[in-house]
Amino acid sequence: MKECWEKAAKTTHDERLSQIYEASKRADDLNALTRGDAVQVFRLRTNHPLLQCSMSKRGWSSTASCRLCGYESESTEHVLFFCPAMRNSRIAGWSRRDRKKVLWDGTPILAEAARLTRVFLQRATNVTHETGDLGIEENWTRLAIDVTHYRGIPYLSVVDCGPGRFAIWRELKNETSFAICKELEQIFCERGPVAEVLMDNGAAFSSAEVNDLLRRWSTSPFFRAAHRASGNGIVERNHRTIKAISERGRVSPMKAVFWYNMSPRSGQKEATIPQRSVHSYSWRHPDVEPHIEPQESRSSFSIGDEVWVKPAAVKCTTQWEKGNVSKINSKNNVEVDGVPRHVLDLRPVVVNPEADDLESHPLPDDEDSAGERRYPQRLRRVPTWVEDYVL
Ligand SMILES: [Zn+2]
Incomplete structure (x- = not known):
């Protein structure tokens, strides 16, 4: 410990900065991996992969021997470099590398280590599956919905599984099925119902209220497999995008969804703008001044009248x-x-002009003019029945 402190005390400011820089570079390498690969690398680095060697230490497995070749220790080194059953899966020039160097090196080698471990585990457990596809060809036919939180506030997130990937986020007062139904019904009323809704097994989504609502709109529910977030991957991926826009732009998630919906998803291709997949009119950029045709104004009044x-x-x-x-x-x-x-x-x-005269010479007060009654100037015809009487 003492040596460690002495060593730290001797390092110069530049050295310390370079150490921090190196550490951040390593973090960047890890962030460049997919989520699955990053998890795999993290497990390998901390010596907690799902290999027999570490599983037996935790009591989850009775033996530590390799499931493919029978070697006494199914360790990270064995799987990555020595297991003969994995020989064909290793790329040329890979074998007999240093474990530490591999697990702390750049992105391509980290990804390769993760791939090798994944292949080994697939073969050892003999569990394989074909990757599914949640996307469909038509827009506004299948919706992926979920509840997510941003800065402690719950939101109902809705993403179209069609090629447009149009997104809607609604702030929720709480996470009850009542609040979710209210927002979902409003979306259906505004934009029309869809054929299928993809959601997770949360208590709110599997409630009777949500089922009733979907039945009323003839929409079929589809629940993803439990504890497998990838079953609703489209909406989970959308959460990351919206939260990243919100965090970097320091805007609310609602504003982030607006920018997401009006920005191309691929390069500068206008065909990939999400809002164009469901709207027939184009959205105006808020910074562009609106052009309103001046109405024909033949008003009988003019300014200052x-x-x-x-x-x-x-x-x-x-x-x-x-x-x-x-x-x-x-x-x-x-x-x-x-x-x-x-x-x-x-x-x-x-x-x-006569009004001025009237103002300068006001009419006499009512009291003075009470004696003389004023009558209209028009001619009045005497009713015919009066002719029978002598007045
Ligand atoms: Zn082996």
Whole structure:
């Protein structure tokens, strides 16, 4: 221990930096592998692979001998370099390498070590299967759904298994079957039902509510095998993509789904943009200014006009208020002091020169004019029945 501290104390700053750099390079190599290969390499490095040598130490196997050739120890070294049953599977120039060098070297050698171990385990356990394909040819026919969490908030994630891979994420209040049904029904109502829904064996998905909903929409449920996330690999892969966009762009998952749906999935090929697989109209990039055709505005008003504005709950005796036209929205819609109004609720203020005279010479008060009654100027016809009476 002492030697270790002394050695660490002697290293210079540059050396320490280079050590960190080397470590990060090694992490990059591991990250470049597929998930399965990375797990395999991690098991080999920590000496906990599913080989008899380590299994017998943990009591999971009665013997430590090789299942293929019968050698006394089925260790990592034996499987990678010495097992004669694996001779044909090793690439040229592979045998008799140093185990440490192999397991801490660059990406290609790590991947090769993982491949060899996988081949050995397949042969030893004699369990093989053909890789399935979850994708289908038609869009919006099969949906893969799941519940995932981002920063502690649950989301219902939905991915189309067609070539478009259109994605929808909905924030959930909780993970109950009720909340999932509500969102799923809304999606079906907006976008139409699908033929099949692929989901995991979670309690919420296998509940009676979800089954009822799918039966009402004539959609058949398909549950993936338990403890095999790859059975719903499309949606699991989508979680990683959306969370990575969200984390790197520091945006919400909803915004990340928007960018995912409007970006090409392969290079710059426009045909691989997910939203185009299900929409007949094109989405506008938020940074591009929208182009709106100016409407024909032959409004009878112009900006700055003084108008009478009809108040709410108006009676025939209500005095209309004055306002100024601030904007012309269309020929029928005019903004008066910032509030959009219909032209039928406006009257132009007519400037009458006599009105000025009236203002300067106000009419006499009602009390003064109470003596003389005013009658309309039009002619009134006397009703015919009055002719029979002498008035
Ligand atoms: Zn062997």
